[in-house]
Amino acid sequence: MQRYFVTPEQFHPETAAIGGEDARHIAKVMRGKAGDKLIVSDGVSREALAEIASIETGEVTVSILEMLDMTHEARIKITVAQSLPKADKLETVIQKCTEIGAVGFVPFLSERTIVQYDERKESKRLERWRRICKEAAEQAHRNIVPEVHSPLGWKLLLKSFSEYDAVFFCYEKEEGLQLRSAVAPWLSALPPQSPGKVMVVAGPEGGFTPEECRAAEAAGAVSVGLGRRILRCETAGMVAAACILYESGEMGGA
Incomplete structure (x- = not known):
């Protein structure tokens, strides 16, 4: 329907x-x-x-x-922060992560962002991103339309970490802590009915620099890997969001 x-x-x-x-x-x-x-x-x-x-x-x-009862939303509220990728990749991130269950999107600029960001074109792009998000929410039978924020600079993104209960920084060079190992104990400590507020941070085509990783950790993020394979920039946020919701039991997990 x-x-x-x-x-x-x-x-x-x-x-x-x-x-x-x-x-x-x-x-x-x-x-x-x-x-x-x-x-x-x-x-x-x-x-x-x-x-x-x-x-x-x-x-x-x-x-x-x-x-009708509004029962289609996940308890864990995930915001996907995505460094601006080339072409229409961000549209794919917004569409697919909306289907998965993300509640918000924060495009941002990082050191290796390739796309040339033009503030004069921001309003039209933002309007298109929000339309794609709304259409995906309707198709996926979401109860809400996720919020698509205006792009942030790197320092403002780091400052926003304090607004979340947990921030998972997807870093392809992270060989120690993997996402599941970071998410599982955090979920275990979360009260049963508490709506955990999470940000997933995914980098651009060229990935994050070591300096950016250290700055993110200093701002409160947890650097995590997503397995032994290198994911495309538009894939990382989708995988991380799906894994977090699975671990929370939203997709038949714990």
């Missing part, structure tokens, strides 16, 4: 209003008609089974039939 996110202001006790591209999608692509059922969510605390009441130019009005 198709799922659409609306703003809390568009979600009323008995009706909801779907506008913009979603309204066009319902009318033109799905060829929706009065009586068709769909799921509508405000992306915060309300989700409902609804049916189309009317289709007007630019807006679809639906009637709320039944409120």
Whole structure:
């Protein structure tokens, strides 16, 4: 069943209003008609089974039939920090990590970032990233749309580590502590019902420098490896997020 996110202001006790591209999608692509059922969510605390009441130019009005439980979100809240990669790789990271269960994305600049970051183009790129994130959240039946932040500089990224319960810094030269060995004891110490807030940090095509690794550890991150094979920059965050959720029992793990 198709799922659409609306703003809390568009979600009323008995009706909801779907506008913009979603309204066009319902009318033109799905060829929706009065009586068709769909799921509508405000992306915060309300989700409902609804049916189309009317289709007007630019807006679809639906009637709320039944409120639904919001049970599709993981207890562990993972934010993926990704050094800006070339081409459309970040779009892949956002799409796939949204499907996996990440709740946020922080693009950032590091020493070996290859892409030339242009602040003048930031708003358009950010808009596209957020649209991709929303579409992936709908496809994956998420209860929320993950937040995609504006890109940060390296120092601001390090400063943000203090906002998380744990930060796992994916470093391809880490030969000692592997991700599972770091995550397992942290999860064991976490109270059963506590929503742990985690950041996973993945580097650019050229990886992180030793100096960046030391700076990340000094800021509170734990440097971890992801196995004996070298992963592409757009793969590391996905693997780390999936492993953490598996270890937490979200995907049939512990």
